[in-house]
Amino acid sequence: MVSPSWTGMRGIAQVPSYVIMQPTTLCNLDCGYCYLPLRARDLRMPVPVAEAVAATVNAWAAVAERFSVVWHGGEPTSAGRAALADLMAPFDGVEHHIQTNATLVDDEWCEFFAGRGVRVGISVDGPRELTARRVARDGRPAYGQIMRGVEALRRHGIPFAALCVVGDPRPGLAAELYAYFLDLGCYALGINVEEREGVNVRDTAFPGAAVRAFWAELTGAWRADPRIELREVEWALRYMGATRAGTDDELLPRRIDPIPAIGYDGSVVLLSPELAGFSDPRYGDFSSGNVLRRPLREIVAGVAAQPDGWIGEYLTGVEACRASCPYFGFCGGAHAANRYFEHGRFDGTETDHCRNSKIRLLEGVLDYARAE
Amino acid sequence: MPEPSDPGDEAVPVSERIKGAEPGLIALLDEAEQTWRGRSERPGWRPFEDAFPTFYQFTNRPR
Numbered sequence: 521m522v523s524p525s526w527t528g529m530r531g532i533a534q535v536p537s538y539v540i541m542q543p544t545t546l547c548n549l550d551c552g553y554c555y556l557p558l559r560a561r562d563l564r565m566p567v568p569v570a571e572a573v574a575a576t577v578n579a580w581a582a583v584a585e586r587f588s589v590v591w592h593g594g595e596p597t598s599a600g601r602a603a604l605a606d607l608m609a610p611f612d613g614v615e616h617h618i619q620t621n622a623t624l625v626d627d628e629w630c631e632f633f634a635g636r637g638v639r640v641g642i643s644v645d646g647p648r649e650l651t652a653r654r655v656a657r658d659g660r661p662a663y664g665q666i667m668r669g670v671e672a673l674r675r676h677g678i679p680f681a682a683l684c685v686v687g688d689p690r691p692g693l694a695a696e697l698y699a700y701f702l703d704l705g706c707y708a709l710g711i712n713v714e715e716r717e718g719v720n721v722r723d724t725a726f727p728g729a730a731v732r733a734f735w736a737e738l739t740g741a742w743r744a745d746p747r748i749e750l751r752e753v754e755w756a757l758r759y760m761g762a763t764r765a766g767t768d769d770e771l772l773p774r775r776i777d778p779i780p781a782i783g784y785d786g787s788v789v790l791l792s793p794e795l796a797g798f799s800d801p802r803y804g805d806f807s808s809g810n811v812l813r814r815p816l817r818e819i820v821a822g823v824a825a826q827p828d829g830w831i832g833e834y835l836t837g838v839e840a841c842r843a844s845c846p847y848f849g850f851c852g853g854a855h856a857a858n859r860y861f862e863h864g865r866f867d868g869t870e871t872d873h874c875r876n877s878k879i880r881l882l883e884g885v886l887d888y889a890r891a892e
Numbered sequence: 893m894p895e896p897s898d899p900g901d902e903a904v905p906v907s908e909r910i911k912g913a914e915p916g917l918i919a920l921l922d923e924a925e926q927t928w929r930g931r932s933e934r935p936g937w938r939p940f941e942d943a944f945p946t947f948y949q950f951t952n953r954p955r
Contacts, residue, residue, distance in 0.1 A: 754924065764911060764921070885920075
């Protein structure tokens with residue numbers, strides 16, 4: 521039985537809450553599960569691209585409670601401090617975030633972050649043996665370099681969040697991971713169960729019972745010491761609390777955030793930055809325009825007003841999720857990139873990502889509660 | 893239709909199972925509320941998803 525009453529996630533918002541900026545395609549690492557197709561090349565974003573984005577973003581930020589610019593997609597510190605400073609300079613009234621592998625973070629980078637109020641998220645997958653797929657281009661483990669970066673952040677008192685990719689979700693792992701991140705000192709943690717997308721084609725059809733047990737165990741670990749803001753488990757709990765209060769339909773945004781991802785060359789990919797750099801005979805390069813030729817606000821507003829091509833197909837897929845999936849109120853519909861890279865199109869519904877990171881998450885938290 | 897997609901899933905929709913929650917879930921939610929209230933008393937604290945824009949993978953954040 522499916523609730524017919526979910527009213528959120530209808531159509532695309534004309535104004536996002538953040539943009540993603542790719543200062544360089546280069547990443548100094550070569551992680552085993554990475555989805556980025558151009559990570560071995562150093563294609564740099566020129567300042568006029570940042571200026572063009574800022575012309576729209578500064579106006580959005582002026583009337584928003586807060587607006588974030590996220591530097592991501594490639595390793596942003598690979599661009600160097602001077603280049604990143606030049607790219608940040610046109611922005612006004614925004615909050616800068618960086619998602620980094622931390623391997624290049626040193627005292628100078630920490631001073632850069634502190635001086636600009638940059639919020640830092642690092643990527644690490646747990647203890648050394650669990651981070652083994654994070655490797656340098658010569659194949660050497662990156663863990664030591666990552667920890668040197670973490671030490672620098674600690675030395676400078678810079679709070680950091682962490683993203684952890686889990687490639688083998690199973691019972692026994694979650695408690696170990698949570699204890700590790702407590703010790704690491706991050707204030708927030710996101711768990712990304714590995715996804716089949718981009719150039720990562722590894723099968724992600726993990727055994728359902730193992731994934732549920734992973735989430736259940738993680739729930740128990742968090743409950744025992746909830747110092748870390750634990751993204752997935754806490755969102756599940758928030759949804760459950762709202763369901764019990766009868767306010768669950770208010771949790772999803774009314775409209776879908778377009779999440780503009782600005783490629784190094786100014787091209788704009790909406791909804792799923794993982795699609796940037798790919799092309800398909802049916803859909804083209806997934807780009808909705810280029811900020812060097814058309815203002816970002818026009819690109820976004822144009823798509824929101826008239827979503828066609830792959831974005832129109834995606835919206836059809838969201839409606840199919842709404843009509844068929846009892847978890848829609850929690851999830852809001854499968855993500856565009858997961859649909860494409862798993863199904864080859866955008867109007868399908870359930871994906872491995874749905875199963876691993878939404879359905880089994882919710883069920884795992886329920887399993888934990890039921891056993892208590 | 894994804895439910896039931898895993899062995900062990902109940903035939904009852906998940907929302908109904910949450911509403912008919914057993915004491916274990918009610919206690920867990922009460923503790924979570926206490927945690928969130930405690931955090932909200934910290935100067936400068938914001939809800940975690942607001943501090944974490946890479947959350948796009950989860951909530952498609954804005955209202």
